Amino acid sequence: MVAFAFEPPHEQLAPLPKVLIVDDDSLVLRSLQRALSAQSFHVVALSDVHEAMRVVEAENFDCVLCDIRMPKMSGLGFARFVRSLAPEVPILLMTGDPQLESAIEAIEVGILEYLPKPIEPSKLRSSVARAVKLNRFARLRREAHDVIKSEPPMSRADKLSGAFDRAMASLFVVFQPIVIPETEKLFGYEALLRSREPELPTPPHVIEAAETLGRTSEVGAKVRSLASSAFLAAPADGLLFLNILPLDLLDEDLYASGTPLSGLAERIVLEVTERADLAKVKDALPRIQRLRTLGYRIAVDDLGAGYAGLSSFAALEPEFTKLDMSLIRGAHASSVKQRVIGSIVSLCRDLGSRVVAEGIETRADRDTLVRLGCELQQGYYFAKPGPAFPSITWDAP
Numbered sequence: 185m186v187a188f189a190f191e192p193p194h195e196q197l198a199p200l201p202k203v204l205i206v207d208d209d210s211l212v213l214r215s216l217q218r219a220l221s222a223q224s225f226h227v228v229a230l231s232d233v234h235e236a237m238r239v240v241e242a243e244n245f246d247c248v249l250c251d252i253r254m255p256k257m258s259g260l261g262f263a264r265f266v267r268s269l270a271p272e273v274p275i276l277l278m279t280g281d282p283q284l285e286s287a288i289e290a291i292e293v294g295i296l297e298y299l300p301k302p303i304e305p306s307k308l309r310s311s312v313a314r315a316v317k318l319n320r321f322a323r324l325r326r327e328a329h330d331v332i333k334s335e336p337p338m339s340r341a342d343k344l345s346g347a348f349d350r351a352m353a354s355l356f357v358v359f360q361p362i363v364i365p366e367t368e369k370l371f372g373y374e375a376l377l378r379s380r381e382p383e384l385p386t387p388p389h390v391i392e393a394a395e396t397l398g399r400t401s402e403v404g405a406k407v408r409s410l411a412s413s414a415f416l417a418a419p420a421d422g423l424l425f426l427n428i429l430p431l432d433l434l435d436e437d438l439y440a441s442g443t444p445l446s447g448l449a450e451r452i453v454l455e456v457t458e459r460a461d462l463a464k465v466k467d468a469l470p471r472i473q474r475l476r477t478l479g480y481r482i483a484v485d486d487l488g489a490g491y492a493g494l495s496s497f498a499a500l501e502p503e504f505t506k507l508d509m510s511l512i513r514g515a516h517a518s519s520v521k522q523r524v525i526g527s528i529v530s531l532c533r534d535l536g537s538r539v540v541a542e543g544i545e546t547r548a549d550r551d552t553l554v555r556l557g558c559e560l561q562q563g564y565y566f567a568k569p570g571p572a573f574p575s576i577t578w579d580a581p
Contacts, residue, residue, distance in 0.1 A: 509543020
């Protein structure tokens with residue numbers, strides 16, 4: 185086993201970001217260490233994956249970087265072990281040629297980024313620095329949550345409830361087109377909730393407050409009502425993509441006849457995010473099938489975003505699969521992203537699921553995703569979310 189540990193200087197007041205590197209090639213370890221030491225990282229470099237497992241059990245790291253191919257355990261196997269101990273730590277994989285199997289498993293494990301070998305030192309430093317920032321942001325969120333929890337329960341509940349009531353009163357929906365770039369045709373729109381409440385300024389803030397207060401059904405019902413009413417004026421052949429939370433499946437109004445939504449069921453695609461845990465609803469799959477019998481179609485949203493894995497994907501058998509924008513952005517300049525996206529598109533095609541690429545912001549990414557088989561696309565390149573219904577730019581500068 186080869187091990188290198190680089191301690192921060194004694195005069196350093198704040199601890200340096202701590203990075204673990206695992207690779208069975210000692211020359212690669214030294215090369216990676218030299219690239220990162222210039223950026224003032226505390227690097228622990230190990231060539232033995234079992235020793236690395238013992239170190240991970242004993243120490244905390246801001247980022248983990250490991251080779252995908254190692255003799256005693258694959259990088260993905262080691263990543264699963266790290267994830268079991270530290271669910272939020274960013275993990276980077278070094279690889280030369282990601283295959284379909286590894287691409288799927290990487291999504292399931294929640295790999296932050298593939299780094300193709302040989303790795304340019306500047307690329308290595310920027311990727312590790314980004315990972316460290318994300319890890320620190322996650323820690324700050326946890327600290328903020330602890331501070332909020334320290335408030336008297338009644339005071340905290342009153343503040344959150346008041347903000348949520350104001351958010352619901354100001355809640356509205358905007359629409360973003362989903363298009364077919366090759367033929368320059370509209371395919372549909374995604375409805376997105378918005379709030380004018382400063383204390384809950386983004387959709388995740390509103391949803392998190394609703395979950396905390398046990399009022400998710402109110403959000404879902406209002407968004408469905410606003411979106412379906414507005415969609416009556418949409419082009420007759422377009423589809424409406426609507427996000428639903430797992431707990432929305434328990435709302436019987438979702439299955440009711442005679443509602444504006446039910447009248448549009450044949451044109452509605454209900455998006456279930458990969459970030460969410462369907463296990464929250466023990467009979468989720470029968471309820472999904474019940475929605476299908478009513479005419480709704482299903483999409484898996486944010487594929488490639490979280491740690492939810494592909495079990496829900498396989499069980500849902502979605503008609504549509506939406507690739508998360510973090511996987512899409514910059515794909516034109518990343519051969520690794522292109523290989524991963526191409527593998528996912530191929531898998532989805534085999535499973536009868538049409539792919540929607542989210543987050544298209546440049547012509548280069550648009551053309552790259554078309555070439556990779558993503559016939560449906562969505563993003564600022566075509567139109568920003570706006571009131572019903574935004575115009576589409578087909579040839580943006």
